[in-house]
Amino acid sequence: MSENTNFKPSLGLLDGTMLVAGSAIGSGIFIVTSDIARNVGSAGWLIAAWIITGFMTIIAAVSYGELSGMFPKAGGQYVYLKEAYNPLVGFLYGWSFFAVIQTGTIAAVGVAFAKFTGYFLPALNMKDENILFQLGALKIYPAQAVSILVVILLTYVNTRGVKEGKIIQTTFTISKLVALFGLILCGFLFVEKSFWSENWATGMLSQKAILNDDGSVTWESIGGIALLGAVAASMVGTIFSSDAWNNVTFIAGEMKNPKRNIGLSLFLGTLIVTIIYVSANLMYLNVLPLDKIARPEEDRIAVAAASVIFGAAGRSIIAILVMVSTFGCINGLVMAGARVYYTMAQDGLFFKKASILNKNSVPQWALWSQAVVASLLCLSGRYGDLLDMVSFMVVIFYVLTIIGIFILRKKRPDIERPYKAFGYPILPAIYILMGITFCILLVKFKPEFTWPGLIITLIGVPIYFVAVRRKN
Numbered sequence: 001m002s003e004n005t006n007f008k009p010s011l012g013l014l015d016g017t018m019l020v021a022g023s024a025i026g027s028g029i030f031i032v033t034s035d036i037a038r039n040v041g042s043a044g045w046l047i048a049a050w051i052i053t054g055f056m057t058i059i060a061a062v063s064y065g066e067l068s069g070m071f072p073k074a075g076g077q078y079v080y081l082k083e084a085y086n087p088l089v090g091f092l093y094g095w096s097f098f099a100v101i102q103t104g105t106i107a108a109v110g111v112a113f114a115k116f117t118g119y120f121l122p123a124l125n126m127k128d129e130n131i132l133f134q135l136g137a138l139k140i141y142p143a144q145a146v147s148i149l150v151v152i153l154l155t156y157v158n159t160r161g162v163k164e165g166k167i168i169q170t171t172f173t174i175s176k177l178v179a180l181f182g183l184i185l186c187g188f189l190f191v192e193k194s195f196w197s198e199n200w201a202t203g204m205l206s207q208k209a210i211l212n213d214d215g216s217v218t219w220e221s222i223g224g225i226a227l228l229g230a231v232a233a234s235m236v237g238t239i240f241s242s243d244a245w246n247n248v249t250f251i252a253g254e255m256k257n258p259k260r261n262i263g264l265s266l267f268l269g270t271l272i273v274t275i276i277y278v279s280a281n282l283m284y285l286n287v288l289p290l291d292k293i294a295r296p297e298e299d300r301i302a303v304a305a306a307s308v309i310f311g312a313a314g315r316s317i318i319a320i321l322v323m324v325s326t327f328g329c330i331n332g333l334v335m336a337g338a339r340v341y342y343t344m345a346q347d348g349l350f351f352k353k354a355s356i357l358n359k360n361s362v363p364q365w366a367l368w369s370q371a372v373v374a375s376l377l378c379l380s381g382r383y384g385d386l387l388d389m390v391s392f393m394v395v396i397f398y399v400l401t402i403i404g405i406f407i408l409r410k411k412r413p414d415i416e417r418p419y420k421a422f423g424y425p426i427l428p429a430i431y432i433l434m435g436i437t438f439c440i441l442l443v444k445f446k447p448e449f450t451w452p453g454l455i456i457t458l459i460g461v462p463i464y465f466v467a468v469r470r471k472n
Contacts, residue, residue, distance in 0.1 A: 078340050
């Protein structure tokens with residue numbers, strides 16, 4: 001079926017912006033700050049890690065605006081890579097996206113939803129006494145079953161049509177944005193004791209946390225290349241928390257006036273996310289001492305902060321907020337991801353059934369195939385490790401896509417460009433340099449997060465040639 005006659009352009013600028021913000025804001029902002037604090041050990045470097053990531057994300061988003069205006073159709077980044085390089089590069093992105101990037105993110109956010117639901121239903125806590133059944137070393141917990149049910153529910157809703165998914169996405173994203181802004185304000189206005197001055201006395205000190213058995217934290221000075229490694233390790237968390245902002249490019253076939261609205265959605269959505277993330281971390285610095293930021297219970301930094309602000313009710317407030325946030329995030333990921341597989345199938349590089357739209361004008365088979373892989377990753381218990389492994393590849397594909405702007409300026413100079421990358425060529429070049437630096441530092445200091453992701457991607461090479469042979 002042709003996307004031109006079957007996709008229904010029913011998403012506007014607000015819907016696109018809410019998809020960008022809603023897909024990016026999941027569970028990361030409520031958790032990863034503690035790991036960052038342990039790596040860099042000062043208020044200055046903690047905020048710097050978030051600002052650097054925000055700066056990189058906004059540069060990438062406004063650069064993608066040029067690409068989305070040139071190729072305003074379903075598939076987004078897969079299409080940009082295919083057009084700038086060749087079908088193999090586009091396929092390797094799509095393969096990685098299906099194998100673990102999108103499906104692994106859905107799984108991780110789904111389990112985060114279930115874990116925080118455990119505040120109200122203790123049977124969902126991932127403890128040995130709550131095991132449903134065990135297959136060898138594989139333990140299946142109720143939380144994993146709940147995460148699968150959420151993925152199935154939202155997949156079903158999205159098979160009913162893009163409008164149904166849009167309603168959930170916009171409603172839940174607006175709700176969590178209001179709640180997050182409210183939490184940030186309360187952290188500055190109603191906390192009894194402020195640790196602002198104490199934390200900022202650390203300035204830009206370079207120190208790493210040593211966690212002691214008694215729960216205390218000892219700080220060890222670091223510097224030079226070790227500091228750069230610590231910042232790179234910290235940015236694994238910030239990049240994961242800010243990722244999926246490009247999901248709006250995948251649904252271009254369903255956007256009204258996509259040449260205008262996708263670029264604007266990318267900019268507005270990433271700007272909102274950056275403001276919220278930096279503000280939330282400033283709030284943490286106001287509410288908690290640095291030692292507590294580095295070692296809250298189970299790394300749940302938002303729970304620790306809310307408990308100080310609201311007392312005993314703080315845990316429940318954050319649990320509800322995370323449930324709302326992750327539910328909306330999963331919906332956005334489910335909605336957008338299937339459009340990549342649809343476009344790959346149209347090119348003969350994915351299962352043929354994924355190229356067919358159902359009576360509601362959505363790629364139903366692609367949605368369910370995505371749900372199956374995400375559900376398996378929920379059961380694996382290794383979803384967090386998988387996400388860490390592909391952080392390296394995610395940034396590489398972002399860098400390749402930004403380089404694609406330079407290539408297409410030479411290769412396709414006459415194609416219509418409703419937007420042009422802001423600050424070209426300087427800002428895109430800065431992003432490329434920062435992205436490459438991040439990847440090099442990860443290779444040096446966190447090789448366990450790089451080679452597995454690269455291997456997963458390279459497995460796609462023989463799969464591509466098999467697909468091409470079958471197509472021919």
